[in-house]
Amino acid sequence: MILTTALALSVSFMAQAYSDLRQDVVLRSQNLGRSLARSLFPVMLHNDLWRAYETVSQAVEEVGESAAGLPLDILVLDRNGRIFVASRPEDYPVLANLASLGADFNGFTAVLAKSADPNVVWESSTSDRLLVAMPIASDGVSLGTLIVAHSTSAFWPRFARLIDRAAWITLIVLGVLLPINWFWGRRMAEPLALLASRMRVLGRELPQRLPEDVYPYQDELGEQFRAFNRAVDQLEEKAALEAEILRSERLAAVGRLAAGIAHEINNPLGGLINAVSTLKRHGHTDPVTDKTVALIERGLFQIRDIVAALLVEAKLKSRPLVPQDVEDVRLLVSPQLRKKGIVPQWQCSLPDQVALPATLVRQVMINLLLNAIEAAENQGQVLFTMASESNALRIVVENSGETIAPGQISHLFEPFAGNSKNGGQGLGLWITYQIVQQLRGEIHAGSGHSRTRFSVSLPLPATDDP
Amino acid sequence: MLSFSALGSVMADQELAPVRIGMTPAFLHDQHVVLEKWRAYLQQRLRHPVEFVPRDRYRETIDLLDQGALDYAWICGYPFIMLGNTVRLLAVPVHGGKPLFRSYLIVPAKDLRTQSIADLKGTVFAYADPLSNTGYLAPRYEIKKVGADPANFFKLTFFTWSHRKAIEAVASGLAQGAAVDGFVWDSLARVSPQTTGRTRIVSRSPEYGFPPLVAHRHVSDANFREMQRALVEMSTDATGRELLKALNLDGFISGDRRLYDGVAEMMRNLGEP
Numbered sequence: 200m201i202l203t204t205a206l207a208l209s210v211s212f213m214a215q216a217y218s219d220l221r222q223d224v225v226l227r228s229q230n231l232g233r234s235l236a237r238s239l240f241p242v243m244l245h246n247d248l249w250r251a252y253e254t255v256s257q258a259v260e261e262v263g264e265s266a267a268g269l270p271l272d273i274l275v276l277d278r279n280g281r282i283f284v285a286s287r288p289e290d291y292p293v294l295a296n297l298a299s300l301g302a303d304f305n306g307f308t309a310v311l312a313k314s315a316d317p318n319v320v321w322e323s324s325t326s327d328r329l330l331v332a333m334p335i336a337s338d339g340v341s342l343g344t345l346i347v348a349h350s351t352s353a354f355w356p357r358f359a360r361l362i363d364r365a366a367w368i369t370l371i372v373l374g375v376l377l378p379i380n381w382f383w384g385r386r387m388a389e390p391l392a393l394l395a396s397r398m399r400v401l402g403r404e405l406p407q408r409l410p411e412d413v414y415p416y417q418d419e420l421g422e423q424f425r426a427f428n429r430a431v432d433q434l435e436e437k438a439a440l441e442a443e444i445l446r447s448e449r450l451a452a453v454g455r456l457a458a459g460i461a462h463e464i465n466n467p468l469g470g471l472i473n474a475v476s477t478l479k480r481h482g483h484t485d486p487v488t489d490k491t492v493a494l495i496e497r498g499l500f501q502i503r504d505i506v507a508a509l510l511v512e513a514k515l516k517s518r519p520l521v522p523q524d525v526e527d528v529r530l531l532v533s534p535q536l537r538k539k540g541i542v543p544q545w546q547c548s549l550p551d552q553v554a555l556p557a558t559l560v561r562q563v564m565i566n567l568l569l570n571a572i573e574a575a576e577n578q579g580q581v582l583f584t585m586a587s588e589s590n591a592l593r594i595v596v597e598n599s600g601e602t603i604a605p606g607q608i609s610h611l612f613e614p615f616a617g618n619s620k621n622g623g624q625g626l627g628l629w630i631t632y633q634i635v636q637q638l639r640g641e642i643h644a645g646s647g648h649s650r651t652r653f654s655v656s657l658p659l660p661a662t663d664d665p
Numbered sequence: 666m667l668s669f670s671a672l673g674s675v676m677a678d679q680e681l682a683p684v685r686i687g688m689t690p691a692f693l694h695d696q697h698v699v700l701e702k703w704r705a706y707l708q709q710r711l712r713h714p715v716e717f718v719p720r721d722r723y724r725e726t727i728d729l730l731d732q733g734a735l736d737y738a739w740i741c742g743y744p745f746i747m748l749g750n751t752v753r754l755l756a757v758p759v760h761g762g763k764p765l766f767r768s769y770l771i772v773p774a775k776d777l778r779t780q781s782i783a784d785l786k787g788t789v790f791a792y793a794d795p796l797s798n799t800g801y802l803a804p805r806y807e808i809k810k811v812g813a814d815p816a817n818f819f820k821l822t823f824f825t826w827s828h829r830k831a832i833e834a835v836a837s838g839l840a841q842g843a844a845v846d847g848f849v850w851d852s853l854a855r856v857s858p859q860t861t862g863r864t865r866i867v868s869r870s871p872e873y874g875f876p877p878l879v880a881h882r883h884v885s886d887a888n889f890r891e892m893q894r895a896l897v898e899m900s901t902d903a904t905g906r907e908l909l910k911a912l913n914l915d916g917f918i919s920g921d922r923r924l925y926d927g928v929a930e931m932m933r934n935l936g937e938p
Binding site for chain 2: 252293
């Protein structure tokens with residue numbers, strides 16, 4: 200497009216320049232002719248041929264010497280159209296009839312004869328002659344005609360110089376513009392192509408973000424790329440949210456199933472525990488039977504505890520959490536700590552009372568700590584942080600040691616999802632998750648660089664203003 | 666410089682009117698530098714201020730002589746005869762070893778056809794000056810000799826008022842022929858060969874007396890002899906010889922009226938006064 204514009208401009212410029220040049224030549228010739236005609240009048244009146252010749256040949260010489268002048272001939276005609284004198288007498292002999300000197304002169308003399316205005320500018324259509332004619336007259340008496348004759352082909356060197364200069368300027372400008380244009384085009388085209396390829400996968404899969412430096416300019420196009428990246432981010436968030444929701448629902452479904460099973464077991468279980476209690480009170484008291492009954496009772500209690508663990512229910516009458524609960528938990532886990540030679544880092548700042556059910560929070564703390572201790576290596580590190588902020592209780596449990604693989608993290612809170620190192624039921628984290636959900640809190644797990652971290656946030660109920 | 670101081674000393678002696686020497690187309694009088702040097706030389710020799718009075722036309726110089734406004738003049742044979750006893754013959758230049766010269770009939774160099782003036786019938790012809798024997802009288806005499814009428818022989822004639830310009834007229838093609846002073850043609854060939862190169866000499870006339878230097882009859886005998894001696898002795902000193910070389914002359918001699926009998930003959934023949 201630049202080339203087309205440049206070409207169009209150049210052509211129109213050239214046409215204008217040629218027209219201007221021709222006009223300039225005509226005007227100059229008319230000026231020259233008028234002053235010559237004035238000085239030639241008395242000379243022609245006295246029929247002084249030599250003086251007339253000196254006048255016109257000197258004028259032609261002066262024009263030839265000036266830088267702006269184009270070569271020309273001067274012809275002086277008498278009243279009968281015959282040549283009185285000319286600057287080049289060899290080609291325009293004295294007393295020759297102008298019309299007889301060439302076909303285009305013939306045409307010219309016809310035009311001159313017909314024209315009412317003796318000032319005539321005539322360009323031949325068959326040759327390159329351009330003639331500017333004016334009368335040699337004074338006081339209404341005309342003695343003849345002065346003609347300034349040009350050959351338009353002499354314009355070409357002058358014109359060619361103009362064109363040459365214009366062409367060079369155009370080339371230089373193009374030489375500057377085209378690389379700039381190409382560079383800008385490339386700058387835009389490549390990122391756009393990348394954008395298009397990334398967008399193509401929309402609908403099938405999640406598109407990749409564009410790199411930040413793909414188009415680091417603050418213009419409208421840059422806005423497009425940044426908007427695309429924001430859209431991708433939102434899609435990713437949505438996908439993450441969906442995955443989170445799916446997981447929650449999955450866990451919730453499992454929870455409901457477990458609850459259903461637990462209820463089914465509880466019913467006959469209650470009866471069995473009663474029966475054993477009756478048996479202990481009223482049964483035969485031989486040692487083997489006593490031992491066996493006690494064994495059965497313990498087993499049944501254990502079943503009851505497991506089932507109870509499955510049925511995590513928030514007890515409305517549960518007492519609020521106090522700092523003593525944290526100390527209790529610390530005591531409870533100290534045997535395991537000692538066994539692995541771990542000295543825990545303990546940071547806890549609690550007010551006198553936190554409006555959260557104590558048993559549930561204790562359960563969460565114990566589960567996380569026992570897991571952390573289990574996962575840590577001997578003489579490893581375990582870190583426990585608890586802090587109460589204005590609107591939530593935050594608990595962080597961190598341990599060193601083997602990290603959890605990324606594939607396992609997403610299934611961490613599912614029942615029996617733990618690796619074989621987790622002794623116990625593999626239900627600990629699932630129970631923890633359920634408690635956190637019930638308390639409308641959040642739990643996050645992260646693992647990497649030989650650290651594993653669980654963080655819990657439990658919202659505090661809004662306090663009534665006094 | 667020398668001439669000025671000489672002039673100064675001369676002026677200091679007495680309030681002198683300068684000696685006035687008229688110059689005509691007989692001299693290649695575009696050579697202003699040579700003229701100035703010659704003036705200085707003569708001024709020094711005469712111990713008297715000298716002034717050259719160049720004029721384009723013989724008629725003007727003759728008028729000045731008639732009025733007594735010139736002391737000396739370099740004219741050509743025809744005006745000399747015409748002036749009668751208004752003037753005395755002062756000196757005659759010598760060129761090519763003789764006080765004689767010829768008239769050249771010239772045509773444009775491209776014209777290879779013309780062999781004589783008869784071939785130039787019906788063409789455009791350039792005369793130098795109506796009072797020039799070589800530039801006007803002689804060609805008309807030649808035309809009469811072939812039995813034609815000089816007044817109607819050519820299609821168009823015009824005057825260029827100097828031999829040099831007549832040569833230029835032929836060189837440019839404005840005129841198809843001219844008759845010019847051979848001395849002027851030879852001198853121009855030295856100075857501006859590109860001009861003479863565009864002309865061709867068709868024929869050379871018989872010899873005529875070289876354009877003479879004349880003295881007005883009011884010039885005293887003593888001054889006359891002093892001026893004559895200054896001119897004739899130019900060839901004896903170095904500066905003089907240099908000037909002569911620049912003027913394309915060998916020297917001057919006192920000369921004899923009879924050199925111009927040929928001119929007188931032509932005049933009678935053509936019925937000129």
